[in-house]
Amino acid sequence: MRLFFDARYIRTDFHDGISRYSAELAAAVHAMAADRGVEVTYLVHDEAQLPLLPDGAQTLALHAPTSWREPFTARLLNRFEPDVVFSPMQTIGSLGRRFKLILTLHDTIYYRHRTPPRDLPALVRVGWRLFHLSYLPQRVTLNAADLVATVSETSRRQFAAARLTKRRVVVIPNAPQRLADLLPGGADAVRTDGPVRNIVYMGSFMPYKNVDTLVRAMRLLPGRTLHLLSRITPARRAELQALAAGGAVVFHDGVTDAEYAAALADHAVLASTSLDEGYGLPLAEALALGVPAVVSDMEIFHEVAGSGALYVDPRDPAAVAAAVSTLDDEGVRARVIADGTAHIAQFTWQRSAGILLDAVASLTAR
Structure with missing residues (x-):
């Protein structure tokens, strides 16, 4: 054949x-x-x-x-x-x-x-x-x-x-691709002990991606940093910087896969407040790496993550901040990671x- x-x-x-x-x-x-x-x-x-x-x-x-x-x-x-x-x-x-x-x-x-x-x-x-x-x-x-x-x-x-x-x-x-293979210490290099320090977003900045909510949520998450990994136009960057209003936001303007893996491995949560998605590959990649996620409450994300993510109203910055804070609880964090790892293993x-x-x-x- x-x-x-x-x-x-x-x-x-x-x-x-x-x-x-x-x-x-x-x-x-x-x-x-x-x-x-x-x-x-x-x-x-x-x-x-x-x-x-x-x-x-x-x-x-x-x-x-x-x-x-x-x-x-x-x-x-x-x-x-x-x-x-x-x-x-x-x-x-x-x-x-x-x-x-x-x-x-x-x-x-x-x-x-x-x-x-x-x-x-x-x-x-x-x-x-x-x-x-x-x-x-x-x-x-x-x-x-x-x-x-x-x-x-x-x-x-x-x-x-x-x-x-x-x-x-x-x-x-x-x-998902195996991001763990890109880390010097493999899966053992992923740090999920202790509170969430970094919120990681991987994706475009098109309007329906609704990154604005993530940026606004950072005002309610002192001591933590939002990492926007993807390439961004100067105009869009200026808009989001104005929304940050004191929240810690870092614009990476494009990263390698290895840098992406390293960002997720550092006491991080993968976050997306997108209003619409075709699939959501960054979510799958985070779960496969053993990293928790906070994402919009939508059908495709439930299919990709099952109970391995916390789901929020994507237009509510306070709900995003509360979900991230919930992951500071060791028991909640461990359950979400275990559920996510088990669910994504089928793909x-x-x-x-x-x-x-x-x-x-x-x-x-x-």
Whole structure:
């Protein structure tokens, strides 16, 4: 059985969510494929992507996914006679295909917040906005596949509510990277003894992320520091500095994965007061590291964290501050960490790769 895995979304500078999902799933599939009788070929568009794939991976060079040729990709792939093509996105061209196709839609957040990623070409950004003005283009796209994948049960329910596709939807879950491997002392370097000293936020500063509430909460948390790890524009930084009003807030303006792990490992709590989320990977990463979390009370966060987080009204700074203070109690902190570690353990790339390979087998069996 020949599986073509679309690895063209793996970034060569730094991982975003789609890039990390692609790279981690690709590695796990590679490790399992031979035992399943599957020959995997990875589609790439840049030689710099090759070192980011598993050693010995078989590859096929194509155009970039943002190329004008993308709608005709299926006709190009037909020449190589794959049995199944899996894409971690939904935009690969399917017209005229002679193979089974699995498309992935991670979530529906861009229907609620239509601003596209800033690193896309201008013409693609315009097309992105137009595409998300209505569900119709998405329905046409997804119904052109044999199977649709997504990363969470929450997203699957949202697809059904919006009637996004007639195809079967399979959940191939996201999973956290092992931040402990980036710490000099491994998991033993994570310090959770004593009161919470640091509140860590990892994510963008788009309006729906509602970082304002976190900043306002710091006025009620003397002796603690909020670390905003991601890159930020000077204008947005000035806005948040004005809101801090004496609260301790540090702007890191971008960190490495190792620096991110070190921040979480230092008597910290992962915090998010986002009003909406597609998944919430930083939450999963914190739980896997054995770090407690204080997050918005929303469906996707409950799916990711279970009872391994404290849930708050994201518009209430006092509620955020109270939840952080609650974690000073040794018993509460230990329970939340234990519950989070146990819950997130079910999300692994090995499990996700197995689900994908089962889906591939089901398509070829038909």
